[in-house]
Amino acid sequence: MTIHAYKKSKKQLTIFFVTLIGITLLSAKLTNFNFLHGIQTLPKAIGWMFSNLYISAQSLEKFPSVLEKLVETIFLSITSTTTAAVVAMFLALMGSQTTKVNNFFASLSRIIASVYRNIPIVAWALILLLSFGQNALTGYFALFLATFGFLTRAFIETIDETSSSSVEALRASGATYFQMVAKAVMPECSPQMISWILYMIETNIRSSTLVGILTGTGIGFMFDLYYKSMNYNVVSLITISIVVVVIGIELISNYVRRVIL
Amino acid sequence: MALLHVKDVSKHYEKGKNVLSDINMEIFEGEFVSIIGPSGAGKSTFLRCINRMINISEGDIHFDGIDVSSLNKKSLRKHRTKIGMIFQHYNLVSRLTVIENVLHGRFGHKSTLQGVLGMFTEDEKMEAFHLLEKLGMSEHAYKRCDQLSGGQKQRVGIARALIQSPKLLLCDEPIASLDPNASKVIMDHLQSISKEMNITCIVNLHQVDVARKYSDRVIGLNSGRVVYDGESKALSSKAIHAIYGSEAGSLIME
Amino acid sequence: MTTIKSNDLTYDFKKKTSAGKIKIKVWGKSQIVMLLTFLSLFILTVYGFWTFDLKGISLIEATNETLYNLKVMFLQPSFSHFTLLDAVGQIGITLGLGFLSTLLGVILSLFLALFAAKNLSTKTVSNAIIVVVTFIRAVPTVLWVLILAIAAGLGSEAVILGMVLHSVAFLVKAFSESFEEVDEGIIEALRASGANWWHIVTHAVIPTTASSLLSWSFLRFETNFTVAVAMGAAAGAGGIGFELLMASGFYFDLREVGFITYFILVIAIGLELFSTQLKKRFLTNASA
Numbered sequence: 027m028t029i030h031a032y033k034k035s036k037k038q039l040t041i042f043f044v045t046l047i048g049i050t051l052l053s054a055k056l057t058n059f060n061f062l063h064g065i066q067t068l069p070k071a072i073g074w075m076f077s078n079l080y081i082s083a084q085s086l087e088k089f090p091s092v093l094e095k096l097v098e099t100i101f102l103s104i105t106s107t108t109t110a111a112v113v114a115m116f117l118a119l120m121g122s123q124t125t126k127v128n129n130f131f132a133s134l135s136r137i138i139a140s141v142y143r144n145i146p147i148v149a150w151a152l153i154l155l156l157s158f159g160q161n162a163l164t165g166y167f168a169l170f171l172a173t174f175g176f177l178t179r180a181f182i183e184t185i186d187e188t189s190s191s192s193v194e195a196l197r198a199s200g201a202t203y204f205q206m207v208a209k210a211v212m213p214e215c216s217p218q219m220i221s222w223i224l225y226m227i228e229t230n231i232r233s234s235t236l237v238g239i240l241t242g243t244g245i246g247f248m249f250d251l252y253y254k255s256m257n258y259n260v261v262s263l264i265t266i267s268i269v270v271v272v273i274g275i276e277l278i279s280n281y282v283r284r285v286i287l
Numbered sequence: 288m289a290l291l292h293v294k295d296v297s298k299h300y301e302k303g304k305n306v307l308s309d310i311n312m313e314i315f316e317g318e319f320v321s322i323i324g325p326s327g328a329g330k331s332t333f334l335r336c337i338n339r340m341i342n343i344s345e346g347d348i349h350f351d352g353i354d355v356s357s358l359n360k361k362s363l364r365k366h367r368t369k370i371g372m373i374f375q376h377y378n379l380v381s382r383l384t385v386i387e388n389v390l391h392g393r394f395g396h397k398s399t400l401q402g403v404l405g406m407f408t409e410d411e412k413m414e415a416f417h418l419l420e421k422l423g424m425s426e427h428a429y430k431r432c433d434q435l436s437g438g439q440k441q442r443v444g445i446a447r448a449l450i451q452s453p454k455l456l457l458c459d460e461p462i463a464s465l466d467p468n469a470s471k472v473i474m475d476h477l478q479s480i481s482k483e484m485n486i487t488c489i490v491n492l493h494q495v496d497v498a499r500k501y502s503d504r505v506i507g508l509n510s511g512r513v514v515y516d517g518e519s520k521a522l523s524s525k526a527i528h529a530i531y532g533s534e535a536g537s538l539i540m541e
Numbered sequence: 542m543t544t545i546k547s548n549d550l551t552y553d554f555k556k557k558t559s560a561g562k563i564k565i566k567v568w569g570k571s572q573i574v575m576l577l578t579f580l581s582l583f584i585l586t587v588y589g590f591w592t593f594d595l596k597g598i599s600l601i602e603a604t605n606e607t608l609y610n611l612k613v614m615f616l617q618p619s620f621s622h623f624t625l626l627d628a629v630g631q632i633g634i635t636l637g638l639g640f641l642s643t644l645l646g647v648i649l650s651l652f653l654a655l656f657a658a659k660n661l662s663t664k665t666v667s668n669a670i671i672v673v674v675t676f677i678r679a680v681p682t683v684l685w686v687l688i689l690a691i692a693a694g695l696g697s698e699a700v701i702l703g704m705v706l707h708s709v710a711f712l713v714k715a716f717s718e719s720f721e722e723v724d725e726g727i728i729e730a731l732r733a734s735g736a737n738w739w740h741i742v743t744h745a746v747i748p749t750t751a752s753s754l755l756s757w758s759f760l761r762f763e764t765n766f767t768v769a770v771a772m773g774a775a776a777g778a779g780g781i782g783f784e785l786l787m788a789s790g791f792y793f794d795l796r797e798v799g800f801i802t803y804f805i806l807v808i809a810i811g812l813e814l815f816s817t818q819l820k821k822r823f824l825t826n827a828s829a
Contacts, residue, residue, distance in 0.1 A: 050644060053637030056630075057697040057779075067693040067702060074692035101589035108586045144809035148771045148782060149802045152789040153614065157606035161598050167607075195378035195444075198338055199451055200367035200395025205402035209391060213382045217571070220578055232681040239683060239775045240786075246683075253687055265684055272679035285574045386565045405565070412563040416555055425554045429567045 078258050085259035095245040096267050102162060103230035106169035111223050114174045118181030124190040125211060143175030151237045160242040168237050169230050180222045189214040217286040224279035231272055289313035290454060290487055296346035298332060306332050307511040319481045319488045321498035324508035325531055330491040334457045338370045339363060351454060368395030371448025375460035377440040381433040385443050388432055389415040392450035418446040422476060438469025445476060458490040474501050495527060614799030621797055628804055635773060635780035639765035642701045646708025647758045654716030655742060661720060678710035682768055686776040700778040704768055708761050715757040719750045756819045763812040770805060781805060
């Protein structure tokens with residue numbers, strides 16, 4: 027590296043950090059964030075959590091109803107993910123460079139996926155709440171719409187990364203479109219796709235808690251209820267249950283991934 | 288009559304930037320032809336124009352008496368079944384077994400449904416095993432392709448192309464990713480296929496000495512133009528200079 | 542040598558199916574697990590729909606109503622309860638929340654990831670960090686924010702700390718994997734010349750991974766923007782998410798909901814495009 031280039035990169039680095047500090051100060055001002063207060067908060071919060079967040083014998087009485095909501099949440103997350111995956115599969119086949127039917131449909135499906143992926147799940151939940159009310163379907167559709175946008179992008183990348191070469195070989199041998207999809211794309215991509223689906227199920231358990239708080243359904247609603255009535259023992263019971271479920275799903279997913287990938 | 292007749296073929300993606308320009312050649316049945324030239328000379332593009340994986344911009348290509356550009360979707364599939372293709376990176380479905388990959392070469396002869404359901408006749412399976420035996424691969428028939436070495440994968444690729452019962456084999460850098468031993472095995476197989484089964488082979492190669500040793504005829508491409516076309520024995524160092532440009536010329540002659 | 546006739550072979554490798562046909566498929570463990578996963582998901586989905594508590598809602602009516610609402614929202618967006626300038630300000634708050642939590646998350650993660658990377662740390666320390674991080678990640682962000690808010694009071698501190706926790710959980714994994722990909726030879730060369738751990742980190746590990754660290758950080762910023770919208774609505778953190786909640790849940794103003802959604806969408810797509818560019822430039826070339 028010449029001295030000149032060294033000086034130049036040093037100057038760029040300085041500009042980068044000055045900009046970063048500038049944005050930091052601006053953000054802190056906009057959000058009323060006090061760094062000192064923030065740092066002081068952390069030990070206080072941890073202390074509070076250790077002294078207040080525990081599961082008492084009394085709160086365990088609520089366990090059956092927590093469990094019921096938890097099961098509802100798990101099914102909500104699974105159904106929304108699997109149905110979204112089916113739709114995403116079709117869109118990804120159209121949107122992928124490897125398996126596109128024509129350029130128009132390829133761009134169209136990419137745009138649709140991008141729009142649905144980038145409208146936050148909160149927006150969907152609030153919009154759907156207006157007509158579906160406090161219903162499991164509100165959560166279902168909100169999760170479905172956000173998931174299918176995300177999975178479409180993930181599937182498109184998977185198809186292009188793992189199956190473009192074998193698709194080329196089959197096309198060169200005179201295979202039809204559906205033969206290529208069934209015998210090259212599917213075998214090559216399904217492990218990766220299953221991995222994405224399992225990841226999304228796990229994510230959606232967490233997202234459905236958020237949606238539940240907003241729409242008054244499922245485990246999120248229950249959390250909100252006990253949170254507002256300051257029954258922190260039940261709050262910890264619910265939190266720990268969610269943690270157990272999420273980590274459980276993660277362990278299953280890790281096992282499946284290890285075997286199939 | 289020639290099996291493959293290429294007349295005034297040009298290909299460009301953007302106007303004014305030709306990847307291939309005015310290619311003319313005739314290739315006869317049973318010939319073993321090598322195409323050599325520097326990277327980016329248009330070798331791969333040219334091969335893919337023959338089975339219309341890429342559409343040409345100008346000129347015409349006749350294969351087996353048929354104008355390739357005029358084919359509709361269905362007859363294009365039929366055209367492709369008559370041409371086998373072999374790739375540098377083998378392009379196998381790595382999660383399926385060797386025997387399944389070989390049978391994939393039969394899709395062009397089947398209906399969509401038969402292909403999707405994987406319905407192959409016992410004759411086709413026998414043929415697949417026969418080809419694998421010929422290539423010394425039958426003991427690996429039930430292995431998944433990702434467990435094979437490069438040379439073994441390429442032999443699966445060859446079997447997949449042969450089961451199409453092709454008249455022509457297009458080989459796109461078949462040994463570029465292989466070590467010298469595996470390269471020799473593959474080139475020997477290609478040579479015997481060409482001689483014994485009377486299948487025409489067009490092989491893109493990087494190594495001039497390999498081209499000279501195995502082929503009947505060498506075609507040199509540079510910047511999308513044919514700069515040499517003649518018997519491999521007649522390939523002089525001057526011709527190699529012309530193909531690779533003066534700078535690289537001295538490097539290649541070992 | 543290539544022309545062995547099949548009858549010369551002493552051993553026939555063909556396997557037969559129970560029906561006496563030649564077998565072509567082989568069922569390995571991975572195929573079986575995949576099939577079981579598919580089947581279980583299918584059964585769970587069917588059962589899930591079966592047990593949905595619809596509370597007597599009419600699906601068709603509600604869908605029609607939603608479609609009508611969406612039409613109003615997206616075809617006639619307008620704002621009535623605040624001005625364009627307010628909207629920009631609220632977006633600023635949301636972006637600010639996302640930025641601060643990403644920045645703090647990146648700084649914390651950088652240290653933690655060094656101790657979580659297997660090639661730079663000991664096994665015990667690395668595993669301990671991974672366990673803690675897994676726990677943090679399993680709790681939904683909104684629960685972290687609400688729990689922290691009890692101790693810290695509901696303000697940007699609780700929101701940002703809650704988001705920092707999740708960012709750390711995500712980034713420690715991404716960063717430590719980047720560190721683990723650093724060529725062992727570089728580290729060995731420095732160690733051989735007598736460099737200590739900090740020398741190796743500051744002069745070999747961080748410089749060679751800088752571009753991928755940057756891409757991961759920006760990717761997290763993109764996510765944190767969406768999370769900040771959600772926190773605004775669900776945890777009262779302010780910003781555009783809170784405006785969205787007010788517009789839909791308080792004023793029932795569909796046109797304003799549409800306007801805000803468009804606004805969020807534009808910013809989110811902008812961030813995504815930028816982060817895709819970063820990723821394309823840095824993550825794929827990281828090894829080259």
